[in-house]
Amino acid sequence: MSAAIWVGLFWVLFVAVSHYFHAPIAPRVGQPGRLVDIDQYAPLVPQDAPLYNITVASCAPHIGCSLPRVMDDDAGPWVRVDRPLSGPTARKLGVWNAFDKPWYGRFVFYRRAIRPDTVRIVDVRATTVQQKPEGPGWQRLHEVLLPHRAHHAAVYLYVRTAPASAPDMGVTELSVHYGHHTPLPGFEFAGTITAAYRLHSQKVKVSLLLRRGPGVQVSRPTLRFRPDGTFKILQIADLHFSVLEEPCRDVVDRATCQSHNHTMARIEQWLDAEQPDLVAFTGDQWNGQGSSWDERSTTPIWVEPLIRRKIPWIPVFGNHDSESGFFSRTEQMQFLAQLPYSLAEVGPSALHGTGNFQVPIYAATNDTEAWTLWALDSGANAPFSLWRPWQSALYDWIHEDQIEWLLRTMRAKPVTPHGSHATRPPGLLFVHIPLPEAWDTPDKDGDHEWVVGWRQESAGSIGGQLRRGIFDAVQRAQDAETPGIRVYVHGHMHNNGDCLMRRMDV
Ligand SMILES: *[C@@H]1O[C@H](CO)[C@@H](O)[C@H](O)[C@H]1NC(C)=O
Ligand SMILES: *[C@@H]1O[C@H](CO)[C@@H](O)[C@H](O)[C@H]1NC(C)=O
Ligand SMILES: *[C@@H]1O[C@H](CO)[C@@H](O)[C@H](O)[C@H]1NC(C)=O
16 A cells, blocks of 8 residues: 555554544633633633734635744734634534534634734625725725625625724734624624535525624522512423524425424523523524534524523533434533533533533522532433444433432432421422433322423433433432432423422421
8 A cells, every 4th residue: 555545554553542532622711800811712702812913814724724833022822713714514423423524614813902002903894805894994804705606706805903002902803704694792793605515405695703702701600599589481492403593393384484494482581571580592592403503693583582581501412412413422511611601511521411500599698508400401302332233322421420410419418497497408400301200100299280381292201311310319318407409400302381299208
């Protein structure tokens, strides 16, 4: 074999092996308002250093994708805006996991100004020469964003700079956005790179986003009961959103239904009518299944109405969330945790799953933890076993170590007065895959069955739904001072909206 083939084979092996053994690297999160990580691309981390220089280059992410390191007194090193300009080609499907990053793509790079007294970029526009921005001071970058093709003109980047003395803080971040919907919080559209990137049989718009100023800075919200002793949670399950709009499911009139717009119109109505204190997303926010494409572009659709109303929210992951997209599950949860009004946390890294966390709800008038909200990751698919190959088709479950962590953390809470007696806070647990107990016979009071709502799906015997564990473990841990989990909330069943009572034998 020739040397070129050996090198090629070695490279393919290296990519495959490094992909499977590579733990996702957490983007470091800086302090708001400080000049941090000027060599990292982290578009939701507040950053007040304006951009100094921008360029466009092609590269292959698998073999590294960076420009020669320069750093001088004026500006930091080149930082790559991590989404390709040519379109959302990333996919994660089974064996294709190794190829989740595009092989080759065109990317925007920038350098941040380090010194406060240097020239900075105050405006950026992606457009064609025919539609170049009006007004003085615009300069066209030599490197093309999208080369000329038969059906479209070349798209360039136009940049306007200002001297250090100008009052304008400047452009502090760029992002590439797929789809026509809401941009990332704090960002605005800075032009269309392509109006119709072909993805399967559909067309996707690819845009450039820019942020002026340091970005949205919202401190982590604190949850508190209302003075009347209530706390209202709105649960939103199984949105299944993608960059490309999915067809509506489970509706009478599929022909006239627009999945994103009609779902969001309904959610806006609920938010206005119910005025919840918290929104809980119980998994499968992203469609996965080869079509989510880019979590960063899709998520603003469903978080924007909450941010606009300043409503705190928590997510848990479903089985589909990490099936396709750019991020690993850890990166997904880090991204969700950085969004405004989010109470998401990646959780202890040693545990099964990502996003095992707790959130206290405090009493109305003092800082006693009155209730605890728990979020556990019920995983995606059951681990593949050589001895039981059929099991890979089943769902994962809440593992022993997650249950132990929950019990340990719950029992470590102080006993405080709650009304007439002293107890630890009772809890409410959010998971995606239903517990098997969701299919148990509800309690009865004479002829009256303690069940409300409707149930159209009854598949209660697949994968995680067979694994009893947490319900019994919590019940065993209960005593007079530890009420345990009082409410278990799940998603996953698209056509069920029921709630049943199971008395725990304390
Ligand atoms: C910006 O970067 C380009 C490409 O590397 C370079 O040609 C140009 O001189 C830089 N401009 C400044 C102001 O550093
Ligand atoms: C959804 O609504 C937006 C804004 O009103 C609109 O631009 C878009 O075309 C709508 N989507 C569909 C599929 O009609
Ligand atoms: C805090 O407030 C709650 C609810 O109003 C009350 O039950 C509890 O006794 C208070 N705790 C303290 C330490 O004041």
